[in-house]
Amino acid sequence: MSQTAVARMLRALNENKADALCVVHEADFPFGPAMTVRKYRLGNGLTVLLLVDPSAPVASYQTWFAVGSRHEKAGKTGLAHLFEHLMFNETENHPAGSFDRALEEAGAESNAATWVDWTFYHENIPRDRIGLVIDLEAERMSKLVLHDPQVTSEKEVVANERRFRVEDDIEGSANELLYRTAFTTHAYGWPTIGWMQDIQSFTTDDCAAFYRTHYAPNNAAVVIAGDVREKEVLARIQKAYGPIEPSVVPIEDVHPEPPQREERRVAMSKPTATDKLAIAYHGPAFGDVDHVPLAMLCEVLFSGRSSRAHRAIVQQEEIATDLRGGLTAFRDPGLFEIYATARPSRTADEIIASLDSEIDRVVSEPVSNEELDKVKARGELSLLQGLETVGGKAEQIGFYHTVLGDPAGAFDRLEAFRRSTRSDLLRAARRYLLRERRSIVIVHPETKPGARSET
């Protein structure tokens, strides 16, 4: 659609409307070689990001709220995540259960996710049912009903989710301890799912206050990708969301993490046969110029069977069965994480020693041209794979908008991959992969309490 056509469409949409209900076109973002994300804003502050993609008769509808576990307070951890669960309950016009029922009847796939910086809700839906999703999502943004029995029941569901993901999961437990050890000050140190004691002590009032503060159009972005008619979708959004009042989103009480000056080590024991290891170096924020080269270095070290650390530690020295690394994509400085499982009769200390020699190598000398080219090719493949479905496209748009303010940031990041040089990776290694900046969690097998076998 040309700029003139957009202006004509908006004139028609905004005719005889109060300013608060008007839709404004803010910008266009090229999304790869052939597509465009168009950014609109409603009078109440709601951002709308629209990508028309007729490749299949379906659409993805996502609502990204700029609230995650980093916005919680000590003693109230897990509230953002619990609230995500509560959003599937009763609203003023829809009794409990009818939200999911209506979406299922329309053939929609629906779910949500909460992380440190954001919460998002998504529906993939046949294109002719997009209006239903718009109405339902607008309804639950402003007319959710919270009762004690629902909150009590959902707290129990979340406690069970925590048992599943943390208490009875070794890596989940190690990961939680790793973050608590690495972050002494920043809110990234507590788990998004929350401490069990906090989950069990939430009141309905806590939930209602959270809703009023953070669930408002001026703290959200709606992303639509798929085979939709732009004007019809905008008109429906304008009608459904336009009357919702904005909130006063409080200034975040953020506490930056102070520099770590010495290595931290902690240990735990679990019913397992082998040592496990979790390591985290403090890393850059997702928007930092060093994030791309450090992510590339992480690939050189840990991505797949051709990576340096996997080749050395899993294949040649046979110390570990599993070895993975990753760099967090957080708005504030995050972590360069490494997870490993020792082979039977090998130890976490042996893995650390071998890892250290691989890390020393990338700190002391540049990676090869071939390694750099491999990482660039993998980055391109990974982006393409993420764009196969409308849901994948919408997620890229929503995530990059929420974390970086750039809906087409995925393509900018690919360009940054292509521009990066061996010296960029060397600089990132020397800046971040320092032993005094790391935390280590070692999981040892606990003494076996005589598990028996009876048949």
Next chain:
Amino acid sequence: MNGPTLYVEESCVLPLVSIAVAVRAGASTDPPGKDGLTRIVANMLRRGCGGMTSQQIEDRIDSLGADLLIEAGPSTETVHADVIKRSVDKLVDLLALLLGEPTFDEVEFGRLLRETKGEIVEARDNDRWLAVRNFRRVLFEGHPYGRPIRGRMDTISAITRDDVVFHHRRHFTQGRVAIAIAGDVTRDQAELISKRLVSRLPEGGPSPDELSDPPATAGRRLVFVDKPDRTQAQILIGSIGSHPRDEDFIPLHTATTVFGGTFTSRLMREIRSNRGWSYGASARLAYEKKRDAFCMWTFPASKDAAECIKVELDLLELWRNRGITARELAFVKRYLVRSHAFDIDTPNKRVHQKLDVELFDLPEDHHSRYADHVQAVTLQAANQAVSQRISAADMVIAIVGTHREIGETVVKAIPALARVDVVAYDAE
């Protein structure tokens, strides 16, 4: 000549090509005492071929901008690859070598056996996996579906390089291969790719189908996998299901979706929404080349495990005895027919549906007329399928938990148990 069958889905939306090469010989063909052989063969393919070492192969895959996954299932082993379009020719050359000229290097073979044993030990950390493994071990006792695809410590030790070479020689023939290609290629290009992929394989006829449907379980069996320090229990309850060749498959699949296939299903409503007992509560009717399992899955806190099982069994009884309602059927038809759009929204999904028809011996129109089949299900057919196919008397209940804490209450919660096995989580 028996050549490979080829399925193609063209789409130039993204410069990406997906290739799947499936060999119709899965873990069901593993000789007795050599469980895990098929998976070892599959993993050895990328560890040396046509004069290239394992490291050279991995470097090549990454430098082309490709992803390679080789997996072994009960009746197939499949090479899956995604590649950026500009590298497709080079990847096809590599895949042809990998399929037709693996070197099965002795050193790599020894290394893989040790790696696999490490994985077997590591898998014991995963409670969900332990529940699935023990559920299938007991449900499919005496049938190849009950054997571990990954193998056990003793069976991995028994596998020799000669076994690997023999398996490859026997099963990797052009007649046993099916190929699916999707993405930015034309039909003509795909046909050429297909020929090149199998160019180093010998000709050969199709695989004989030696597998029978698994027999029904006799009586109610509980397998309790004892693991220390569990705060919750992983619970699987189920029986032998149906196959798309069976007339009752679509009616049973439809009724199963009402029972536990959506977020508002009966199981989810009673276990999660009303009681808050489990984060997930679902039921599924799986199929393989033969009948597979009907299965319910929940994971409540340990203190709720016995009550949860009791409620699940009551719900199952109700479902069997009274069936689903006309209103539920109408609802689930709308859900299944409309959500089918997401089974076919990418070229890769569409081409895999075609491949599945061949690999799993499905009726020709199982996927292509799925919506029509669902629409045709009557209330009588759905309820008859449930009452006749699902047994409340003959079933397997697998639970992973701490036996000394909940073992007794769990046994008491299940009436008419024919057999109880308590096994240590690291027994296998």
